[in-house]
Amino acid sequence: MLMPMTTEYPANAARRFSVAPMMDWTTRDYRALARTLTRRALLYTEMVTTGAILYGAPRERFLGYDAVEHPLALQLGGSDAGELAECAAIAEAWGYDEVNLNVGCPSDRVQNNLIGACLMAYPEKVAAAVKAMQAAVSIPVTVKCRIGVDDQDEEEDLERFITTVADAGGEIFTVHARKAWLAGLSPKQNRDVPPLNYARVHRLKLRHPTLHIGLNGGLKTLDACAGELERVDSVMVGREAYQNPWLLADVDRRLYGAANPATTRMDAARAFRSYIARRLDEGAKLNHVTRHTLGLFQGCPGGRQFRRHLSENAHREGAGLSVYDDALGQIKTKRVKTPAAV
Missing domain, CATH: 1.20.120.1460 (Four Helix Bundle (Hemerythrin (Met), subunit A))
Known part of the structure; x- marks a missing residue:
């Protein structure tokens, strides 16, 4: 079903297809380039930690963007519910259309601060954070997670994570369809070595029909994206959208039924x-x-x-x-x- 754009929550209308948050890549300059190719897709910032916003350099460095980038989501890294709620409110005041909590980054640099994929093992903490963030803002609060970490069971532990966060009010999840191995694999290896498991995300959607379940990981063509949209609510593309940005040039026509902004x-x-x-x-x-x-x-x-x-x-x-x-x-x-x- 084609999704019309709205002015109340542009992120909700755009979420059908999004470009994944990627450190050093999805900067404001890349996002402006992406907007010459797609007007409809939802774009994400790089992950910004709560500490950087609350205690770092001038906020313009981390939060600045060009108006052309809307609809635009800010991805936050953190685990303290109070700090995340404060940063979510700041994001809304800056005009962001969505705030997203990172529960997927496998970097050991963020694990030490209880940020990213390691939070998969702490669903109650994520639930408390999402509840606090939602109470602080009127824009959507979403979660980007993995199907598990290390020796977690991809069925039972993912189900417990999603259910716990959903019971606290979480409604929108984008799931990177592979585990993160925090012990023994580098962040780069975590993007390729653990096998993709799309079927697990499909089952998650079937089990939770009222939740928004999006799929991320390994998508490289719009044909593949269209196929997955028969099974999940949204798709998110990462490296391919950066390394081959022309992929975005037919997104508006194929996935939103709108005119593409660029012909060549x-x-x-x-x-x-x-x-x-x-x-x-x-x-x-x-x-x-x-x-x-x-x-x-x-x-x-x-x-x-x-x-x-x-x-x-x-x-x-x-x-x-x-x-x-x-x-x-x-x-x-x-x-x-x-x-x-x-």
Whole structure:
């Protein structure tokens, strides 16, 4: 069923397809690029810890975004219910459309602070956090989790986790369909080594028809996303949406029944140019912004030269829009395919 956009809760309307929160990747600059390709998808920030918001540098560094990025969700990392509630209220005041609790990150850096996937072992703590956050805001409070960690039983322990959080008022879950092995595997290995188990997420949805259950993990094509939407309420795509951003170019048509904002990759690249200009005026470095475009012309004639030109020149002192324009000049525009042909 196609979902219309609403103004009351734009995140709820957009959640059918979302781009996963990814550290160092889903920055405000990547999200602005994504908006040249899809107007409808829900975008997420990188995970921001409660400590960074409450006690860190100026909040603009962690919470700043461009208005074009809506609908936009802030992902929080933390476990203290009071601090999470305070940060959720701050997120709402900053204009975010959703606040999401990270219960999936396997990094040992966050485990030590009881953040991320290790919280799968503490469902009561997550439940208390979600309840406190919901009491503090009117925007949706959601949870992104795994199907389990370490030696947990993927059936019984995941069921207990979901039920406990749902009993506290949690209604929206996005489930990364693989375990996180916190002992013995690196964060990178945790993205590939534990096997995906989509069937477990499908069973979870069947068991909890009134909850919103979304699926994350390993999705690489819109065909695969459309297929999963027959079984779950939403899909979330991570690395493929970053490394091959053109994947997003047909999301609005395929999954929302709306017009795509860009007909060609060059359309998107040129639309992004005005955003780059604004960021340069604000003092941003060219390479910090344009690094997110390196995969835009993947597989296109001139794509390799585009990437090389930016990689070799965008970091130079004083690099400006002319470097980006010269990189675009490497692309053979007549042979760039439209989304329908990709």
